[in-house]
Amino acid sequence: xxxxxxxxxxxxxxxxxxxxxxxxxxxxxxxxxxxxxxxxxxxxxxxxxxxxxxxxxxxxxxxxxxxxxxxxxxxxxxxxxxxxxxxxxxxx
Amino acid sequence: xxxxxxxxxxxxxxxxxxxxxxxxxxxxxxxxxxxxxxxxxxxxxxxxxxxxxxxxxxxxxxxxxxxxxxxxxxxxxxxxxxxxxxxxxxxxxxxxxxxxxxxxxxxxxxxxxxxxxxxxxxxxxxxxxxxxxxxxxxxxxxxxxxxxxxxxxxxxxxxxxxxxxxxxxxxxxxxxxxxxxxxxxxxxxxxxxxxxxxxxxxxxxxxxxxxxxxxxxxxxxxxxxxxxxxxxxxxxxxxxxxxxxxxxxxxxxxxxxxxxxxxxxxxxxxxxxxxxxxxxxxxxxxxxxxxxxxxxxxxxxxxxxxxxxxxxxxxxxxxxxxxxxxxxxxxxxxxxxxxxxxxxxxxxxxxxxxxxxxxxxxxxxxxxxxxxxxxxxxxxxxx
Numbered sequence: 001x002x003x004x005x006x007x008x009x010x011x012x013x014x015x016x017x018x019x020x021x022x023x024x025x026x027x028x029x030x031x032x033x034x035x036x037x038x039x040x041x042x043x044x045x046x047x048x049x050x051x052x053x054x055x056x057x058x059x060x061x062x063x064x065x066x067x068x069x070x071x072x073x074x075x076x077x078x079x080x081x082x083x084x085x086x087x088x089x090x091x092x
Numbered sequence: 093x094x095x096x097x098x099x100x101x102x103x104x105x106x107x108x109x110x111x112x113x114x115x116x117x118x119x120x121x122x123x124x125x126x127x128x129x130x131x132x133x134x135x136x137x138x139x140x141x142x143x144x145x146x147x148x149x150x151x152x153x154x155x156x157x158x159x160x161x162x163x164x165x166x167x168x169x170x171x172x173x174x175x176x177x178x179x180x181x182x183x184x185x186x187x188x189x190x191x192x193x194x195x196x197x198x199x200x201x202x203x204x205x206x207x208x209x210x211x212x213x214x215x216x217x218x219x220x221x222x223x224x225x226x227x228x229x230x231x232x233x234x235x236x237x238x239x240x241x242x243x244x245x246x247x248x249x250x251x252x253x254x255x256x257x258x259x260x261x262x263x264x265x266x267x268x269x270x271x272x273x274x275x276x277x278x279x280x281x282x283x284x285x286x287x288x289x290x291x292x293x294x295x296x297x298x299x300x301x302x303x304x305x306x307x308x309x310x311x312x313x314x315x316x317x318x319x320x321x322x323x324x325x326x327x328x329x330x331x332x333x334x335x336x337x338x339x340x341x342x343x344x345x346x347x348x349x350x351x352x353x354x355x356x357x358x359x360x361x362x363x364x365x366x367x368x369x370x371x372x373x374x375x376x377x378x379x380x381x382x383x384x385x386x387x388x389x390x391x392x393x394x395x396x397x398x399x400x401x402x403x404x405x406x407x408x409x410x411x412x413x414x415x416x417x418x419x420x421x422x423x424x425x426x427x428x429x430x431x432x433x434x435x436x437x438x439x440x441x442x443x444x445x446x447x448x449x450x451x452x453x454x455x456x457x458x459x460x461x462x463x464x465x466x467x468x469x470x471x472x473x474x475x
Contacts, residue, residue: 006250006430008250016329018250018430042329043247043329043413044245044328044411045246045329046246046331058331060335060338061249061339061342063281063284063338065280065331065334065338066331066335078331080326080331083331085332086332
């Protein structure tokens with residue numbers, strides 16, 4: 001299958017869409033179908049590969065990049081509307 | 093490994109042999125522009141500063157403009173000032189080492205028309221002398237390459253920046269120097285960079301550099317600090333500075349960090365070094381150029397078109413839509429990693445090979461377009 005999303009690190013819980021993904025499309029990473037997109041995800045934007053609960057970290061490059069501000073389901077678009085920068089990521 | 097470059101008196105090599113016509117103060121810009129219209133071959137450097145600021149900004153001004161004058165890509169320089177400004181044209185011209193240099197002062201030369209005419213005479217003479225100079229064999233280890241990202245999207249850290257990292261590793265392998273900057277885009281990754289430093293002391297310097305930057309960002313932006321990224325970045329899919337930073341530092345490749353430099357200082361070590369530059373692309377490139385970078389590799393997701401005076405800027409697009417829609421501004425398409433199944437290493441090799449050809453004279457898109465943006469860091473008040 002042709003991939004439409006990319007993961008950097010094995011532990012990442014999101015993938016980055018490498019083309020515009022429509023609601024209902026399969027999310028395909030390294031030729032393997034991982035889940036279904038439950039909404040549109042634009043090129044360059046993130047999609048959850050597994051459920052992420054409110055307060056949990058979103059991982060890219062194997063590192064936390066933001067935290068969920070509400071529960072996020074598998075296949076959902078992940079961005080500034082349902083996440084926030086990790087408080088304390090910036091030191092005093 | 094070698095390229096054909098211009099040898100300078102201090103032993104450094106330029107990849108270009110430019111005639112710079114530079115203003116010491118923005119009041120003189122009109123004359124510089126007029127000389128540039130008469131002689132399109134010169135590289136004009138005009139800016140918004142030179143007066144009406146405090147001692148700290150003054151010192152940075154001197155260091156940046158003098159650093160650019162002394163960049164090995166510059167074969168000759170004519171500095172033009174008004175006469176009553178803080179930053180004197182004569183002192184900038186005097187700071188030029190081992191190259192043709194002259195200063196003109198509008199208030200002493202009889203006004204703008206007279207200064208323009210005299211400036212055209214001088215520049216014509218200098219251009220003639222520069223044309224007679226030839227390229228000679230130069231070791232690739234003499235190259236200093238600045239690494240920049242601008243208009244990043246979520247793919248910058250996936251395709252373009254890792255490809256630059258692969259190229260950076262190759263440069264370092266050849267004994268050359270690569271500079272990672274944009275301190276705001278290291279926020280959230282200080283622990284990773286610290287691990288990569290050649291000594292514990294350097295690790296502490298990096299940590300302090302990034303944490304000072306974080307404090308400044310927080311003081312200025314308050315609770316929005318974690319979002320210190322431009323609207324274009326957010327539209328492109330990046331959700332936080334940490335996400336953007338992780339993608340950014342991929343440009344630096346995998347080799348140890350050998351030096352931590354303040355803004356616009358020249359590296360004294362080879363290999364990978366870090367320079368404290370802002371995230372704002374143009375000011376950041378000015379830091380690299382003043383530090384002696386002969387080439388800048390610049391990744392972009394949204395499509396930055398900015399080049400820099402006297403320094404060839406190689407543009408790497410992170411995605412094919414941007415590459416294809418702005419074909420005349422992009423040199424390498426890292427989007428081919430997604431669309432054509434190429435590897436990061438392949439694109440890194442393509443980028444390295446192109447950079448060596450650029451060093452030998454091949455023009456980048458930004459050079460062909462004469463797209464040069466110039467600005468530099470000013471942090472204090474204006475009076």
